[in-house]
Amino acid sequence: xxxxRKPNPGPLRYSAATLARKGxxxxxxxxxxxxxxxxxxxxxxxxxxxxxxxxxAYYLATNHGITNVAxxxxxxxxxxxxxxxxxxVRSNYLTPEGVAFYDRSLSLYNTMAADLNINVMFSERxxxxxxxxxxxxxxxxxxxxxxxxxxxxxxxxxxxxxKKLAPSLDVTSHPRYPILGALHHPPGGIIRHDAVVxxxxxxxxxxxxxxHQKTEVLxxxxxxxxxxxxxxxxxxxxxxxxNRGDISAPIVVNCTAGWGSLISNMAGVxxxxxxxxxxxxxxxPVKVFLxxxxxxxxxxxYVSQTDRxxxxxxxxxxPLATYSMRxxxxxxxxLAGHIxxxxxxxxxxxxxxxxxxxxxxxPDYSPIMGFTPVExxxxxxxxxxYGFKAGPVSGEQMAECIAxxxxxxxxxxxxxxxxxxxxLVGEKGAAAVGH
Amino acid sequence: xxxxxxxxxxxxxQSDLRLLGEAVPRPNPNTxxxxxxxxxxxxxxxxxxxxxxxxxxxxxxxxYFTVERHQxxxxxxxxxxxxxxxxxxxxxxxxxxxxxxxxxxxxxSEEQPS
Numbered sequence: 001x002x003x004x005r006k007p008n009p010g011p012l013r014y015s016a017a018t019l020a021r022k023g024x025x026x027x028x029x030x031x032x033x034x035x036x037x038x039x040x041x042x043x044x045x046x047x048x049x050x051x052x053x054x055x056x057a058y059y060l061a062t063n064h065g066i067t068n069v070a071x072x073x074x075x076x077x078x079x080x081x082x083x084x085x086x087x088x089v090r091s092n093y094l095t096p097e098g099v100a101f102y103d104r105s106l107s108l109y110n111t112m113a114a115d116l117n118i119n120v121m122f123s124e125r126x127x128x129x130x131x132x133x134x135x136x137x138x139x140x141x142x143x144x145x146x147x148x149x150x151x152x153x154x155x156x157x158x159x160x161x162x163k164k165l166a167p168s169l170d171v172t173s174h175p176r177y178p179i180l181g182a183l184h185h186p187p188g189g190i191i192r193h194d195a196v197v198x199x200x201x202x203x204x205x206x207x208x209x210x211x212h213q214k215t216e217v218l219x220x221x222x223x224x225x226x227x228x229x230x231x232x233x234x235x236x237x238x239x240x241x242x243n244r245g246d247i248s249a250p251i252v253v254n255c256t257a258g259w260g261s262l263i264s265n266m267a268g269v270x271x272x273x274x275x276x277x278x279x280x281x282x283x284x285p286v287k288v289f290l291x292x293x294x295x296x297x298x299x300x301x302y303v304s305q306t307d308r309x310x311x312x313x314x315x316x317x318x319p320l321a322t323y324s325m326r327x328x329x330x331x332x333x334x335l336a337g338h339i340x341x342x343x344x345x346x347x348x349x350x351x352x353x354x355x356x357x358x359x360x361x362x363p364d365y366s367p368i369m370g371f372t373p374v375e376x377x378x379x380x381x382x383x384x385x386y387g388f389k390a391g392p393v394s395g396e397q398m399a400e401c402i403a404x405x406x407x408x409x410x411x412x413x414x415x416x417x418x419x420x421x422x423x424l425v426g427e428k429g430a431a432a433v434g435h
Numbered sequence: 436x437x438x439x440x441x442x443x444x445x446x447x448x449q450s451d452l453r454l455l456g457e458a459v460p461r462p463n464p465n466t467x468x469x470x471x472x473x474x475x476x477x478x479x480x481x482x483x484x485x486x487x488x489x490x491x492x493x494x495x496x497x498x499y500f501t502v503e504r505h506q507x508x509x510x511x512x513x514x515x516x517x518x519x520x521x522x523x524x525x526x527x528x529x530x531x532x533x534x535x536x537x538x539x540x541x542x543x544s545e546e547q548p549s
Contacts, residue, residue, distance in 0.1 A: 259483075261479075261481045262481075262482070262483060270478055271478075272477035272478050272479065273479070273481055274456065274457075274479050274481050275481055275506075319449075319453070319454055320437065320449065320454055320509070321454065321456065321457075321481070321488075321506065322506050322507070322509055323483045323506055323507045324506075324507060324508065324509050328436060329436070330436050330450060363476070363477045419473050419476075419477045419478075420469060420470055420473040421469075422473075
């Protein structure tokens with residue numbers, strides 16, 4: 001495991017002293033990251049300026065000293081899944097591979113504010129996954145045992161304890177889906193997702209990485225492959241074609257979400273991904289009354305209250321595979337029904353807005369990370385509905401993968417070839433709705 | 436919510452049907468290699484473009500049918516007609532919602548491409 005060195009603090013360190021100095025002098029704050037001209041050549045090109053791409057660039061620069069790196073994004077940094085998720089982090093997964101991986105991510109989130117010198121507003125408030133049926137309760141016990149074996153704080157609690165942790169929940173036997181118990185995971189919590197993106201962008205920029213926004217990758221240039229234009233298995237990557245010109249690079253990393261399969265297709269690599277939208281919604285702000293993150297698999301809903309007092313709701317992915325991010329009334333209706341089943345007291349609250357983000361769903365609900373049959377093309381895709389909480393560890397491990405040209409142990413189970421050999425990492429039981 | 440052109444029930448709400456995903460040909464299980472079988476099980480084109488996919492009319496006629504849908508705009512085209520075989524690509528080529536098309540389902544009237 002690579003140890004995290006202190007990042008280059010950059011030209012301006014955020015602190016109370018800096019704030020007081022700036023307040024007294026009235027000086028402007030500098031830009032958080034700089035714009036650069038597109039160079040003709042980079043050592044590594046990372047497609048996708050979200051938390052995964054930026055974290056990969058950041059750890060490449062700080063842990064491995066590779067700074068001739070470009071991060072390309074067709075929109076703005078953090079405008080995709082990184083800005084659309086419900087900002088929940090946890091590590092109580094079902095498979096040993098998944099638990100080890102997400103636990104490393106959670107420990108990076110824990111020290112992130114100090115590492116990146118930015119307030120990411122991490123609130124370790126506990127995470128409850130409700131069980132409404134006997135079979136769900138059985139899965140919770142299974143998860144708790146897997147978690148405990150790996151040293152993760154996770155246990156099954158009864159409805160009275162649920163009521164103590166979240167008094168607004170209806171734990172009576174009246175609802176259609178009564179609460180029979182819950183998997184309680186105290187280290188889980190919520191974090192400000194934009195600040196995570198900005199922190200990594202700032203750290204990477206200070207370390208010398210070039211961040212290029214509004215730079216769309218139109219094609220991945222390859223040679224020697226079995227398909228047309230040298231793409232496909234056996235070939236190797238030579239660069240990318242963007243709307244701002246061609247760039248050459250021996251390594252092109254796909255860190256996109258939503259468009260992951262389209263980007264890798266440009267290099268002739270087909271991925272077992274189907275893209276579904278996932279809808280979320282937020283209410284008006286009210287006084288804080290929900291101290292924990294509450295998840296219900298049977299009711300397809302998860303809810304947390306932000307520091308500002310808004311309730312953030314998320315659901316499972318829409319059943320339709322599509323690239324359209326339009327919201328739907330049926331989602332809102334179902335969401336409201338399910339939430340009121342859990343918390344009848346909030347029936348008068350108003351929804352402020354709803355939105356959708358794209359999720360690259362893989363057949364086993366685990367990501368596709370590491371090398372592909374095309375030399376120099378690496379993927380960090382297929383993040384389904386659980387990409388945000390894995391951002392830091394993905395960046396760290398992908399950076400190690402790129403720098404050492406070896407697949408690190410932590411991400412070895414998520415290789416692309418598992419779909420041919422049948423070594424799937426089935427995470428549906430813990431990842432489908434539980435966030 | 437989408438209106439899905441079922442060949443027997445006409446345009447139905449999406450919640451009345453189940454999408455089974457892209458229609459992919461099944462290789463012969465006795466002769467398929469491991470790679471071919473893995474590709475059949477898991478690999479999908481997933482384009483931001485037209486796909487041919489299989490739907491199941493869950494609460495209506497309970498028939499399976501295939502129809503083309505655009506994965507970025509959610510438009511339908513080439514709706515199947517009663518009697519068309521599932522997986523048959525020789526549908527009449529009328530675009531749903533276009534002028535003059537009285538046959539099939541007018542699925543496009545409510546869902547304009549964005």
